[in-house]
Amino acid sequence: MLAYIVRRLLYAVPILLGVNLFTFMLFFGVNSPDDIARMQLGAKYASPEAIQRWKVERGYDKPMFYNPAQEGAEKLTDTLFVDKSLRMFTFDFGQANDGHDIALEIRGRVGPSFAVALPTFALSLVAAITFAMLLVFFRATVLDFWGVTLCVIMMSISSMFYIIGGQWLVSKAWALAPVSGYAGGVDMGRFLWLPVFIGVVGGLGASARWYRTIFLEEISRDYIRTARAKGLSELAALFRHVLKNAMIPILTGVVVVIPALFTGSLVMESFFAIPGLGSYTIEAIRSQDFGVVRSMVFIGSVLYIISLILTDISYTLVDPRVRLG
């Protein structure tokens, strides 16, 4: 087990390197350091000299991959790529273009992101599984048919409509929740129940339908028939066998989503003015802050890789037959 994890972690290094290289090239394909400087200095009085001074000050005047002006190994290390991208492997994210410390900022924003995403995730899971179980229980009846139809309709509605509509109805027309905002501590619930509720409802259709197919596949297996033939009640069969055996496909789908909890939901955070990581990312892209973008990409990839490992480990927990090696 341990050896497996270590090997997987080692395997992560080239992947992260690839990710870094990829983002680096993508980003500097878009923006020359001059562009970044100009974005930061603003439109007024941004003379070429001011731009040059800014680049020197922030270390953006170095060449990208190869620095012929330096000696020996420095030719490769005293470059933008090493300077800006590679040092993230030590989790040193440096400073954003406007001077704030990225690591500090991320630490401050994880909380709000998590506060929205975790309840949404957990409640969605519970709601979707419950709903799917109900549908499976009533499979091949009118209830099932209309339930599935409802799911399909719900998943055919753009998430934008859920947010726009929900915010308008609940906050504006009914005055039941603050329109937007965020606060820590006791007040948190007041702000968060609406985005969480909208998130759960918006995602219910697709996931319930997906769980339903998984459960149906499981319930048609022979051992369930046998169990039922032996007189096991329908409910007991569902909970004791179907749910348990459907765990592996559910886990595959679910664990991969966990990193997204940290990176936050972009649209939701933007609409409800939640100061989380999702809005941070979008702001960084819009203001072309490469420092922030590469940090978020790096964290995202690290979490993704960790979640892959977690998925594998969770298999062994659910199903003892699965061995990692």
Place this chain on the structure above:
Amino acid sequence: MYVCLCCLLPAACGPIPNNPYPAGEGGQNILYTAFLDRPRRLDPAQSFTEDEAAFLYQIVEPPLQYHYLKRPYALEPAVASAMPTVRYFAADGSELRNGSDPATVARSEIEISVRPGVRYQPHPAFARDEHGEPRYFSLSKADLANIRSPMDFTHLDSRELVANDFIYEIKRLAHPGVQSPIFDLIAEHLPGLKVLHATLNEEIKKNPGAWLNLDKFALDGVKEVDRYTYRITFTGMYPQFLYWLTMPFFGPIPPEVDRFFSQPGMAARNLTLDRWPMGTGPYMLVENNPNARMVLEKNPNYRPDTYPCEGMPEDAEEGLLADCGKPLPFIDKVVFTREREAIPYWNKFLQGYYDAAGISSDNFDQAVNMGDRGEVTLSDDMAARGIRLMTSVGSSTFYFGFNMRDPLVGGAGADAAGRERARLLRQAISVVLDSEEYISIFLNGRGIPAMQPIPPGVFGAHEGEAGINPVVYEWRDGKPQWRGVSEAKRLLALAGWPNGRDVRTGEPLIVYFDTTDSGMGDKSRVDWLAKQFRALGVQFVVRATDWNRFQDKILQGNAQIFLLGWNADYPDPENLLFLLYGPQGKAGGQGNNSTNYMNAEYDRLFDRMRVMPDGVERQKIIDQMVGILRHDAPWVFWFHPKTYSLQHGWLKNRKPGDIVRNGLKYQRVDVAAREAARERWNQPVRWPMAVVALLLVVLVTPAVLSWRRREKAAACVGPDKASERGGTA
């Protein structure tokens, strides 16, 4: 499941479930407002945007300020004890009388005295221990462990404001690490800054990372006269400098504070001057979370300051003079909440959770009724709620620039006849782009058509008939009348493109519009432009690009027609007319003249106008210059936006005016009225919750019933059949 969720909902219990503020804040003397863009820089030597000014101008008090009520804007001393004195000297060192020929002035001296006894806000940098030594100048990492803001230190102290603090800040403009945006601009008049910049650069190379005590470096041209007085010497005349003295660029920075923030480990905790500006202003920053909330609190050490008693005649009617002579500031605390979206901002304003909404976004059209010719009134619904609308013409101008280096619209490289054709073409385009219609459709009347670069309210602009641009408007029935498409067609025919076809070759005229593509509104805007050009028979092609590429095009002189705006830094015609000054040419150079317009006569007049005091003479020269511009038409004078502020009835003493940025201290809140209105406007509608619960019951009941039936039935049908049915699903 939702039933339980609904039970847990705080919405079901609290008095006003949609109140976004902590319950404990009710009834307090707090002003609530919002900000859309996060402030990026709050270092007084760097900050240059309106978003940041909303905070910074309340914290840092520069020597001068604009009178809160008087229009046109008038300067008055803020932390200075009186208006600065200016003296002029000839090359031989002899003093010149005021009003002598600018050409003979070799240098000018400005002497500024600050009020004695003014004290800074409490700050840890001033704290001293029992031995009188600075307490917090050698902080370790452990000392900073629980510190998030300078206010978190146990010992805070203050000290008196002295002239050297202002000198220190001027020196910071030259600091290579500070990157002040106005460095080049000021260094042009104060060459000592460039020398200091070079010296400091050397010093930093020698000792990277260490604190630079700027007190040790002399700045040629800036001198401390006594404890409360300092003197700045400029080359030549620089009368506009007085306006710069209203900006935090020239506010005070105590060296102790600079030293305090330069300690290792501070920046990693966001403890920098850039995040935590400080000063002698009416407010101090106590919470800085640019993603969610910024909080200003009353500065306990603020100097004695009173509400003005003089104003414009209409101010008395508006009740703006009622608080005459009362001590400032009125409000104890100001909470700025971050809103990323305009819609929540607007909704919260309507619910009474923001006291004022100043943004000019599209959502605001519902608030106002707009007349045909741009007059704006508040809608009945809003008026009934006691909301008031205030408009004022801002100090900015929007214009379509013609790139004068372009062969078609600029006539570059052509003979005199060709240049004349280009000029007529520019005039034709100026006419056809009817800014009144544009303002009424896209700005909902939040602007007035521009007749020239200078917005009304700034010296040099004329009201009424004298002020109209005769190329585009004529004066009829006591108001300006657009000359219409026919005039544009006439000019275009004169230019040699009757009906948009080249009179010689028959080829259609194609013009290119360079723009940045952002936001959805732009499509309709571009459609509108295309419609205007279609009326002339001109083919209109849009070349959209991103901001950087757009800047490149302007810099390289590759654009043809483009839309730009300019916010005047100060209310002086110089700051607007210099946008067309030849030596400011953007292409090849680094100035602000994006059209690369060059007219020797205009430049000559500009050089004279720049250094003149306001008066009849200056007005005459400006009129001449504007006349040249209207004839040459390097710009389509487009519109001057109106600042447009909505506020609830309980917010008093608010007067719009985008140049006055330190207006917070004058404002007052009627807290009781606000509480009552919030209560009244936010009665929750609870029946939907009951409906949701009922709906769930309705959904669940048949499910339960049918489950029971099936459990019974399963016993007799047998399992095989049940699974068959399942299989067909």
Place this chain on the structure above:
Amino acid sequence: MGVKPVLLLTDLLVFTLIVCAVFFAIQARRHAPSREAWRRVGRQPAAMASAVILSVFAIIGVMDSLHYRSQLPLEQSESAAVEKTAPVVYSTEVLSVLDALLMPLRVQMEKTYSVPFARESFQRETVEQADGGQARITPRLAYGARHLQEGEPSLPDIARRLVWTPFQALAVAGALLCVVGIKRSRGVGIVAAMRHILAGCTELAWRPALIVVFLVALLVAAGVALAPHYHVLGTDKVGQDVLYLSLKSIRTGLVIGTLTTLIMLPFAVMFGIVAGYLGGWVDDVIQYFYTVLNSIPSVLLIAASVLMMQVMIDTHPQWFDTAAERADARLLALCAILGITSWTGLCRLLRGETLKLRELDYVQAARAFGASTAQILRRHILPNVMHIVLITVALDFSILVLTEAVLSYVGIGVDPFTISFGSMINAARAELAREPVVWWSLASAFGFMLTLVLAANLLADAVRDAFDPRRQIR
């Protein structure tokens, strides 16, 4: 007046797609198992109904893909000599056949918002009256309901215009019934065949299809009858007809839903089966490649790529003659980027399936007979993974259409000059904050989008049920 056909890049790909689809259909007809699978799809009422709706959308999309530039009218110049030498010039505005059909909707622009079927503007205006005073009124619209007299109610007029529409719709449905009846009349006679269809006794679900045809025809007929005289779905901020915008959005949605998969398919299929079949270092490289792509948060990847493409487009204005071509390039770029970010899922599925197939007897046998790798992949592996491809394509379609809306909101979607559901929603969301609420733009986008995505989802479901071998065993 002459026209000059314009073939935008996406048009080209749309037509390529149609050719591919036709080719695929012919193949499927010849191939018994897949014919059988398609029949299974056709048996489901929801699938047939959805297919009808989707084909209506597809027809609109194809009509909107036939682009042209019209010739500018020749100037009446004084000298005849100039006239002769004057070159033929085409307008810089690129239109489509759909635009031509919707001519009245496109050009009848109001000043600003108006409610569906309104005769007056949504906003009050101050007007000067004859006696010199001012009054605040809601002015009559320039086009909407302009044929009505002052004070004449609009409802009877609408009813009068709608009288014939049910019959027209019935005629269309009846015609279709006849066509299907004639095809099925072998042996039983046409009347009996038609009776069969109406009774719902046919194997393929013709009856629901006919019902949907009738309903769609009813809507179209009503639209044709009313749209030139009223703004059926209201107008937007700048007075454009919302029905026109909604219809124009369809092509964008379809293009994103289909071309994205078309672009990603070759890569996903090739990499997937090659990795699965060859294994070894090829497999490692491909797996490394898609793990890297997968591990970058997709929004970031899309945002960065879109920005990069945008810069590319911006720095090469000489590539594009017209704004439409520019916007089209961005749309295509968006499809390509979405394709790049979404091919990994399919690739992984195909790799897994190929791993299984590789070990099967007949593949082993082919290998033993010395068939080349390329032959094996083409003859034996590819046909046996096609059902996975088909299912993925069907399922991805609706997801992509929905993604577009979100991306446009974030600002990394289609070009601002392209009309799409995303841009409609984006523009409309500000309208909800108004009072009274401007609901019709959002409602139209909602309605059209829901119909499109719902139909696509239902059809995709049926396709999956029919083609997935695992589901047929049960």
